[in-house]
Amino acid sequence: MFATPLPSQVSSTTPDYPASLEEVTTDLPKLAIPPLLGASVADLTAWVQQQGQPSYRGKQLHQWLYQKGVRSLAEISVFPKQWREAAADTPVGRSTIHYQSVAPDGTTKYLLRLADGNIIETVGIPTPKRLTVCVSSQVGCPMACDFCATGKGGYKRNLACHEIVDQVLTVQEDFGQRVSNIVFMGMGEPLLNTDNVLAALRSLNQDVGIGQRSMTVSTVGIRDRIRQFAAHHLQVTLAVSLHGSNQQLREQLIPSARHYPLADLLAECREYVEITGRRVTFEYVLLAGVNDSLKCAVDLANCLRGFQSHVNLIPYNPIKEADYQRPNGKQIEAFVNVLEEKNIAVSVRYSKGLAADAACGQLRASQ
Ligand code: SF4
Incomplete structure (x- = not known):
């Protein structure tokens, strides 16, 4: 029940x-x-x-x-x-590119100027078969995660639907190729802006023509919002940022976790799986000496035992304002081994475009 x-x-x-x-x-x-x-x-x-x-x-x-x-x-x-x-003055809702930087691997980070002058960031990530866009859902972010440059920059407002769709069209035009995948992992917490994110998902699916299964909405977890999101029975992937395998670690890294205990978050994620029949992706940023110990890996495996899920480990990209470091390759491998031994589906995702400052919030912080 x-x-x-x-x-x-x-x-x-x-x-x-x-x-x-x-x-x-x-x-x-x-x-x-x-x-x-x-x-x-x-x-x-x-x-x-x-x-x-x-x-x-x-x-x-x-x-x-x-x-x-x-x-x-x-x-x-x-x-x-x-x-x-x-009708020439009717607002269409397009932004202008304020600045862009391209990494050697082609990953391109954009700073887009909105109609009210606010600046948001968007990233285009090309691979041989895909063009993925990492979109923002808010100007800034109120969640203030300790390792995140966006969180340190404060929060201004939610993005409107057209401002989310515009990011995808802008990257599509700049690359001259169709966008295949979208991840809501830019600035902001999408589940604090659910109405506009849902409207944008509809438009990106039905107007722009991107399949729901090629879209991912990422959240650090807002009480009751995952359940509400599940009620729409969408085919999009839900990614939940855990970053800590126990309550104390989560509170250290994600201040809002104080109001939403890990056990409650995991219970709501289990409901999501029950309601939608879709697995949840768990994101875990690996921070050297903070959450990358073998004990943390065991705790994480225990949290997710019997859970229809996939774990994405993201070795940290250092930013100026935070005192965190990326673990070395050996430590990452050992962490992965523990999860695999406990039959947890896991992959390591190296953030692309390190040279373009493409980790969360970093480009805007450096302008
Ligand atoms: S990690 Fe995500 S939720 Fe946390 S402050 Fe940064 S943008 Fe916001």
């Missing part, structure tokens, strides 16, 4: 959460001058009709926004000249 409500019951306590991606709509038609990006073809059709245009213009607008990446309606040559000019 579940100690907490099943999805159908969850909706009564979370009225703002739609039941599926198809039901996620923007509030575009209610706005006088909306940012258009993030809107579905139905929303865009309603909007062009409000502007006195025939409904088929909605589909044209959708194509020009998501496939051609227009930044102004003035660029849409299939629209009548008079309307094009009249």
Whole structure:
């Protein structure tokens, strides 16, 4: 039995959460001058009709926004000249690239300037078969994790749906190739901005055409939010940042863990597996001398025993503001061996683009 409500019951306590991606709509038609990006073809059709245009213009607008990446309606040559000019100032919702740095392996980190002047970071990570985009969900982050440059920079606001979708289109345009995968692992805690993240997931899936299974939402764990997220029965991967295999370590590294004990977080993750039938990925940043001992590995294996999960170990990328170091290869290997001996599915993910300062929050901190 579940100690907490099943999805159908969850909706009564979370009225703002739609039941599926198809039901996620923007509030575009209610706005006088909306940012258009993030809107579905139905929303865009309603909007062009409000502007006195025939409904088929909605589909044209959708194509020009998501496939051609227009930044102004003035660029849409299939629209009548008079309307094009009249609607030229309608906000589309695109950012500008403020700065970008490219690592030798091609990983590219962008600082994007938003309409209100705020700066966010986005990373494009190319491999022979994929182009992955690491997107931000907030300007800054309120979680203040001790090892994270973003956490040390403070928090300003949630990102709107269009500001999340724009990051993916920007990387796609700059690389000149389609984005295949998206990870919500940039600035911010996505489950503190669930409505906009859900709307962006819908748009990225249905408007941009990226498969749900190719998208990952990463969280340090916000009480009840994982259960609420599960209620949508999405096919996206949920990644939970553990970073510590006991309560004391988690509190040291993630201040918010004080309000959300590890045992409760793991119980909610088990519910997620029960509700969605999908395994959870656990992220664990390896910090030398802090959480990389064999005892920590044993504790981690015990936490996850019998759990449908996968562990991603991420050797730490040092930042100026934190006193942490990356463990050496031998220590990482020993940690992996302990988990494998205990039948925990594990992989080591070396953060790409170290030379481009591409670890969480570092590029912005250095500008
Ligand atoms: S690690 Fe993630 S959740 Fe923690 S402060 Fe950094 S961006 Fe926020």
